[in-house]
Amino acid sequence: MPSRSTDNILYDRKLKQYVLGSRVVKRSITNIRNLRPFTQLVWVAKFSHELLLNKRTSTLRDVFYSAQAYNIQFKNQEESNNIIVDLETVLGIPREEFNIFPEERSAIFGDLTIEYTVPGYRGKRLNLSAHPDGILIGPSLLTAKIRKTSADKIIVIEKGGLFTRFIEERVHKRFNAILIQTGGQAPRTTRAFIRRLNEELKLPVYILVDGDPWGMHIAMVIISGSANAAHLRGLTTPDAEWIGITGTDILTYKLPSDPLTPTDIKRLKELQRDPRYSGKRWQKEIKAFLKHKRKSELEAFCKYGLTYIVDKYLPEKLK
Amino acid sequence: MPSRSTDNILYDRKLKQYVLGSRVVKRSITNIRNLRPFTQLVWVAKFSHELLLNKRTSTLRDVFYSAQAYNIQFKNQEESNNIIVDLETVLGIPREEFNIFPEERSAIFGDLTIEYTVPGYRGKRLNLSAHPDGILIGPSLLTAKIRKTSADKIIVIEKGGLFTRFIEERVHKRFNAILIQTGGQAPRTTRAFIRRLNEELKLPVYILVDGDPWGMHIAMVIISGSANAAHLRGLTTPDAEWIGITGTDILTYKLPSDPLTPTDIKRLKELQRDPRYSGKRWQKEIKAFLKHKRKSELEAFCKYGLTYIVDKYLPEKLK
Structure with missing residues (x-):
């Protein structure tokens, strides 16, 4: 997926917004260091899929706690938030479209x-x-x-x-x-x-x-x-x-x-x-x-x- | 009006809430030190009266700035908020009833x-x-x-x-x-x-x-x-x-x-x-x-x- 590190964030004058550049990061299950974020990503995708199927919505905080029901480990909410953003990046759509909504209205x-x-x-x-x-x-x-x-x-x-x-x-x-x-x-x-x-x-x-x-x-x-x-x-x-x-x-x-x-x-x-x-x-x-x-x-x-x-x-x- | 100083705030077990005790403060136009808060209070009462007549609502911040239209001086919003609470105390009704509402919903x-x-x-x-x-x-x-x-x-x-x-x-x-x-x-x-x-x-x-x-x-x-x-x-x-x-x-x-x-x-x-x-x-x-x-x-x-x-x-x- 495209890298979100600062040096890969560019401003696009035509779109009038920041976009990601051409650098990519690869996560492979053959790399032991990738195993954890990869598993987490797959779980978030599965969880979101269930939300959509059941027409339920959820929040960032809910996702963090829900992981415990599946024995998926997140050190803290920052880690789970980050994986949700990974999923946004892979799919190119905002998390609201897979039913994870902010609290504020x-x-x-x-x-x-x-x-x-x-x-x-x-x-x-x-x-x-x-x-x-x-x-x-x-x-x-x-x-x-x-x-x-x-x-x-x-x-x-x-x-x-x-x-x-x-x-x-x-x-x-x-x-x-x-x-x-x-x-x-x-x-x-x-x-x-x-x-x-x-x-x-x-x-x-x-x-x-x-x-x-x-x-x-x-x-x-x-x-x-x-x-x-x-x-x-x-x-x-x-x-x-x-x-x-x-x-x-x-x-x-x-x-x-x-x-x-x-x-x-x-x-x-x-x-x-x-x-x-x-x-x-x-x-x-x-x-x-x-x-x-x-x-x-x-x-x-x-x-x-x-x-x-x-x-x-x-x-x-x-x- | 009843004093709102800490030593006059008592807990009423029957009402299950804090109430004001029997101490009162008096504001008199013959006392030069009272002139400022007294004038301010009269103005807030007049302003609220107009809100009610015109069926308009307002916020604490609005009241502070509106005073300038009438050449009424408030050092800062704390001072105007305090006078609004004075009016609540005199009337015994919350400011929402004279159309001053909080921002939060x-x-x-x-x-x-x-x-x-x-x-x-x-x-x-x-x-x-x-x-x-x-x-x-x-x-x-x-x-x-x-x-x-x-x-x-x-x-x-x-x-x-x-x-x-x-x-x-x-x-x-x-x-x-x-x-x-x-x-x-x-x-x-x-x-x-x-x-x-x-x-x-x-x-x-x-x-x-x-x-x-x-x-x-x-x-x-x-x-x-x-x-x-x-x-x-x-x-x-x-x-x-x-x-x-x-x-x-x-x-x-x-x-x-x-x-x-x-x-x-x-x-x-x-x-x-x-x-x-x-x-x-x-x-x-x-x-x-x-x-x-x-x-x-x-x-x-x-x-x-x-x-x-x-x-x-x-x-x-x-x-």
């Missing part, structure tokens, strides 16, 4: 009708505006068929509080949008679902995050993924757009702000050298942050009233 | 029909088994009317992965239960909703958490609340029951376990002296942990297969 809201494929719900439809606190993005939603929508865009928001505000202010209707909340760094399930909506419905994706290097990177991971998913496709949305809060916005909108910490500045300098940030706009905005040395959270717009972000900022940025 | 699933009261959804009903990834517990759900259910119990689970497993294994049907996932420490909204279900539907509540002091305390906060909510009622469910993983379970079920860390042991000794843990069963289980010095996570049951926890453990504990 984010949420979605808007006029989008889906049709379930999970047992007990097969063929049932749900419109994702059914519950005004938002609909959880979990295994059932990820495996559902996308049926129809009247929306013409997707707005991704980093924070749960603002997601609720957007629903209350009827952003989904006023901007004809499907709203997605990531709750910080977007879980893989959510990134996979954003990609599906973007591909299957051809809807543009706009991302709204805090105005600091951490917010920028939440947007970037949705757009271009992370280096440790270099062996996978299908988790990125290369044409998604980071709309803000940009470094420039902090000045333009005179937002309440805090000084960047040394950690923030260090992080910005890392991003400056990161190939995913090589685009002109990213470089310009990183420089803006480094120049004024301030950061602002999305809630900072409340300075102008609770609805300013919806009434003024959003229309200007979506123009 | 947990989830619920099962045969329970609710009727919304929020704008745009008033009168609409939803059965909480509509979405098999679970229904988010947010402002809309908390303010909904509880209409009907066929369930005869509530099972609260600490972890999202297990919550999904329970839905897949149809625990809601097999045990006639409403399932609630807390995602670690239960958010206040969730604790308030558990209380409502317990009171309005008279359903018993069973809590399933990791077998360690942190899991126990997640259960305890649902049952008896926390010391810094001593000024509030309505967030606790005194007759909820912690079913496990108990210290004894770890031995009985021969669960895979890890040694307690020094921090775990320190925490257990704190709990031992905590009045909320004065009951016989709690004391016995704390001693069991301190004796075998092991802890086990809920996923540890996977050692016996993914469904053991549902097929064997749960029936035995609910007997």
Whole structure:
């Protein structure tokens, strides 16, 4: 299988994501040192196969403990996680497709009708505006068929509080949008679902995050993924757009702000050298942050009233 | 208003929660030192009043930034949070009732029909088994009317992965239960909703958490609340029951376990002296942990297969 060591991880400008290079590692049962990881890999494959057959889902932690039922030894969860990533690499598909899901769940809201494929719900439809606190993005939603929508865009928001505000202010209707909340760094399930909506419905994706290097990177991971998913496709949305809060916005909108910490500045300098940030706009905005040395959270717009972000900022940025 | 200083926080054995004692603090506009917090309190009251009138919700962070729109000064969010707690104390109601909600959301699933009261959804009903990834517990759900259910119990689970497993294994049907996932420490909204279900539907509540002091305390906060909510009622469910993983379970079920860390042991000794843990069963289980010095996570049951926890453990504990 392709090697995942750092020197074999390359940035692909066309795919706009990290990919694995041409180096491969070979695991052979004739090599005694390979016997352990090889056996573990075969077991994880068998376990996943059973999950799929029985239509059960599982977590990384479950897999670690389940191994004990089969007398398969893992020193710790790190070792079992690593073998699961091996299986992803061999198959070239994310573990969610063999029913190993992350614990974290984010949420979605808007006029989008889906049709379930999970047992007990097969063929049932749900419109994702059914519950005004938002609909959880979990295994059932990820495996559902996308049926129809009247929306013409997707707005991704980093924070749960603002997601609720957007629903209350009827952003989904006023901007004809499907709203997605990531709750910080977007879980893989959510990134996979954003990609599906973007591909299957051809809807543009706009991302709204805090105005600091951490917010920028939440947007970037949705757009271009992370280096440790270099062996996978299908988790990125290369044409998604980071709309803000940009470094420039902090000045333009005179937002309440805090000084960047040394950690923030260090992080910005890392991003400056990161190939995913090589685009002109990213470089310009990183420089803006480094120049004024301030950061602002999305809630900072409340300075102008609770609805300013919806009434003024959003229309200007979506123009 | 009642003083919230530590020496005025007492444990009430009858209510099974912390309450405030008889000491009061007085804030007067004739005292120049009181002028600032008094003005802030009046502003927070006014701001909340507007939220309620406009049927908008908000977060602690929003309130902090919103103050700037009114030229009300808060040094930092700690100061504004504290004034919000002052308002809770004066009114004796949790801030959720004046529309200031936490960011975190947990989830619920099962045969329970609710009727919304929020704008745009008033009168609409939803059965909480509509979405098999679970229904988010947010402002809309908390303010909904509880209409009907066929369930005869509530099972609260600490972890999202297990919550999904329970839905897949149809625990809601097999045990006639409403399932609630807390995602670690239960958010206040969730604790308030558990209380409502317990009171309005008279359903018993069973809590399933990791077998360690942190899991126990997640259960305890649902049952008896926390010391810094001593000024509030309505967030606790005194007759909820912690079913496990108990210290004894770890031995009985021969669960895979890890040694307690020094921090775990320190925490257990704190709990031992905590009045909320004065009951016989709690004391016995704390001693069991301190004796075998092991802890086990809920996923540890996977050692016996993914469904053991549902097929064997749960029936035995609910007997």
